[in-house]
Amino acid sequence: MNVPDITSTNAMNLAEKRSAADLRRRQAAQKLSFGLFWLGALVVILIMLVVVGYVFITGFKSINLQFLTTPPKGGLSGEGGISTTVITTLYLVGLILAISAPLGIGAAVFLIEYQGQTQSGGKFIRSLLQVVNFGVETLAGIPSIIFGLFGYALFVSTLKFGFSLLSAALAGACLVLPTIIRTTQEALLTVPVSLREGSLALGATRWQTISKVVLPAAIPGIITGIMLSVGRIISETAVFYVTLGGSYRLPKNLFSGGRTLSLHLFYLAMDTNAFEKAMGTGAVLIVSIILINLIIDLISRKLSAGVRLHQ
Amino acid sequence: MNAIKLETHSYSLYYGKFRALEDISIEIPEKQVTAIIGPSGCGKSTFLRTFNRMNDLIPGVRTEGQALLDGEDIFSMDVVALRQRVGMVFQKPNPFPKSIYDNVAYGPRVNGIREKNVLDEIVETSLRGAALWNEVKDNLGKSGLALSGGQQQRLCIARALAVKPSVILMDEPAASLDPIATQRIEELIRQLVEHYTIVIVTHNMQQAGRVSDYTAFFFTDESRTGRLVEFNLTRKIFTNPQDKRTEDYITGRFG
Numbered sequence: 001m002n003v004p005d006i007t008s009t010n011a012m013n014l015a016e017k018r019s020a021a022d023l024r025r026r027q028a029a030q031k032l033s034f035g036l037f038w039l040g041a042l043v044v045i046l047i048m049l050v051v052v053g054y055v056f057i058t059g060f061k062s063i064n065l066q067f068l069t070t071p072p073k074g075g076l077s078g079e080g081g082i083s084t085t086v087i088t089t090l091y092l093v094g095l096i097l098a099i100s101a102p103l104g105i106g107a108a109v110f111l112i113e114y115q116g117q118t119q120s121g122g123k124f125i126r127s128l129l130q131v132v133n134f135g136v137e138t139l140a141g142i143p144s145i146i147f148g149l150f151g152y153a154l155f156v157s158t159l160k161f162g163f164s165l166l167s168a169a170l171a172g173a174c175l176v177l178p179t180i181i182r183t184t185q186e187a188l189l190t191v192p193v194s195l196r197e198g199s200l201a202l203g204a205t206r207w208q209t210i211s212k213v214v215l216p217a218a219i220p221g222i223i224t225g226i227m228l229s230v231g232r233i234i235s236e237t238a239v240f241y242v243t244l245g246g247s248y249r250l251p252k253n254l255f256s257g258g259r260t261l262s263l264h265l266f267y268l269a270m271d272t273n274a275f276e277k278a279m280g281t282g283a284v285l286i287v288s289i290i291l292i293n294l295i296i297d298l299i300s301r302k303l304s305a306g307v308r309l310h311q
Numbered sequence: 312m313n314a315i316k317l318e319t320h321s322y323s324l325y326y327g328k329f330r331a332l333e334d335i336s337i338e339i340p341e342k343q344v345t346a347i348i349g350p351s352g353c354g355k356s357t358f359l360r361t362f363n364r365m366n367d368l369i370p371g372v373r374t375e376g377q378a379l380l381d382g383e384d385i386f387s388m389d390v391v392a393l394r395q396r397v398g399m400v401f402q403k404p405n406p407f408p409k410s411i412y413d414n415v416a417y418g419p420r421v422n423g424i425r426e427k428n429v430l431d432e433i434v435e436t437s438l439r440g441a442a443l444w445n446e447v448k449d450n451l452g453k454s455g456l457a458l459s460g461g462q463q464q465r466l467c468i469a470r471a472l473a474v475k476p477s478v479i480l481m482d483e484p485a486a487s488l489d490p491i492a493t494q495r496i497e498e499l500i501r502q503l504v505e506h507y508t509i510v511i512v513t514h515n516m517q518q519a520g521r522v523s524d525y526t527a528f529f530f531t532d533e534s535r536t537g538r539l540v541e542f543n544l545t546r547k548i549f550t551n552p553q554d555k556r557t558e559d560y561i562t563g564r565f566g
Contacts, residue, residue, distance in 0.1 A: 194405035198467070201363060202418040202474055203395035212421065213407055 059279030078274025095169035104180030140178035163245030187221020322376035349529030354537025398471035404463035406455030418474035441469035461492025
């Protein structure tokens with residue numbers, strides 16, 4: 001077959017000339033847009049540095065070992081340290097995760113691994129799953145004070161748990177559940193179908209496939225979701241404001257109230273003149289959030305090394 | 312001719328309303344390599360996946376007619392038990408992100424074998440069976456993902472052997488491998504057929520000619536419904552095809 005020489009037609013010659021002139025314009029456009037991106041990134045970093053820097057510089061004076069290890073004095077003076085609030089925060093983190101992690105991971109596994117595989121359940125189950133999915137997405141976007149009000153209405157007054165660790169933990173669990181469910185769902189979706197097929201083809205049951213292949217491969221994503229939730233709990237104020245009371249003492253049991261770090265910061269800022277103490281508390285909060293993010297980074301890098309190789 | 316290992320009778324498969332396979336009747340002999348060839352989209356893989364019921368995973372799939380393993384109805388078997396008898400090797404090597412040892416021991420373990428010495432023996436035998444033992448015996452703790460593509464595919468074959476199946480389904484097992492790795496897989500298939508019934512889907516007609524004893528030619532038209540055009544000894548299909556479409560396909564006139 002004879003293929004015509006198209007390289008020397010008029011149109012092609014013209015196209016060649018055009019593209020040479022065009023190249024300079026395209027390169028200029030690229031320079032401009034990359035310059036704008038750079039500017040955007042620079043401004044963001046600057047804002048972050050100013051905020052964090054301001055909190056650190058003003059709060060730094062009040063941070064010392066004594067500040068970290070003594071309880072707040074209470075009252076309007078704002079004197080004392082933050083030890084009990086740190087411990088209360090840790091209590092709450094533990095309690096909330098104990099409730100929400102198993103529930104959230106379980107729900108996500110169900111939503112991902114069983115969706116579309118309910119041959120016998122048919123349309124009803126499938127539409128139910130869709131409603132649940134939609135609900136999870138909506139919950140993730142709801143302002144936290146609404147979870148707080150819900151917690152107040154249900155746990156504090158109706159169930160009579162009072163302003164307590166228990167009420168706060170249950171309300172907090174509602175707050176982070178959508179986060180855990182969604183990150184777990186995303187983690188499960190990144191596990192290649194080929195791994196599931198490989199396991200099923202070897203005579204593994206669906207549950208064996210999920211527990212031995214899918215979940216281990218999804219663990220980095222799941223841990224990331226849990227650490228994000230820890231960050232969320234540490235920084236949350238509104239929910240605990242209406243469920244945890246505000247006692248600066250250490251909670252004795254599940255039914256006593258308390259005060260988390262960020263709640264303490266709120267009280268210091270609004271009810272006292274101890275501005276520097278508030279900033280010091282803020283600095284401690286920022287440091288813990290930074291630490292958590294570093295841990296997330298480390299864990300996902302370590303654990304996902306194997307999975308990433310696979311893709 | 313050997314005994315019949317796998318067979319279908321008037322077998323059709325639907326995705327919802329779409330008919331993907333129509334009226335397929337075939338008798339696949341024991342301890343032979345049967346190649347399924349045909350153009351893309353003619354239902355070769357879908358047909359292969361009938362024998363270990365991997366199509367069960369797809370919602371909306373419906374079948375008509377019979378599919379039998381050793382004369383038993385595949386669709387009334389327990390699917391887990393079926394998959395222990397019918398192993399599968401996929402197009403893209405899919406080792407688990409686990410050690411070589413754990414990859415091979417996975418099947419026996421999910422089937423309840425816990426004894427270390429038994430597992431050790433199964434792992435070694437299976438890796439030897441897949442012609443991989445000599446390359447990995449000193450590194451059984453290494454991740455299966457650290458192996459080359461060809462080694463990964465042989466690991467997947469070893470993993471399938473460890474469950475002691477009598478049938479091995481292979482869905483274009485060499486499609487993602489280089490020619491040297493492909494040759495090793497083909498040699499391995501010829502060794503395995505002494506003990507196993509092998510059904511292999513392939514796009515590569517030379518490969519079908521090299522490794523298989525029998526060849527089934529699948530074809531489709533505008534309806535995109537896959538049909539079995541011809542099934543015979545590979546040597547006959549390649550030298551003396553009965554159907555014009557088979558002849559056109561194997562001489563490279565289309566597909």
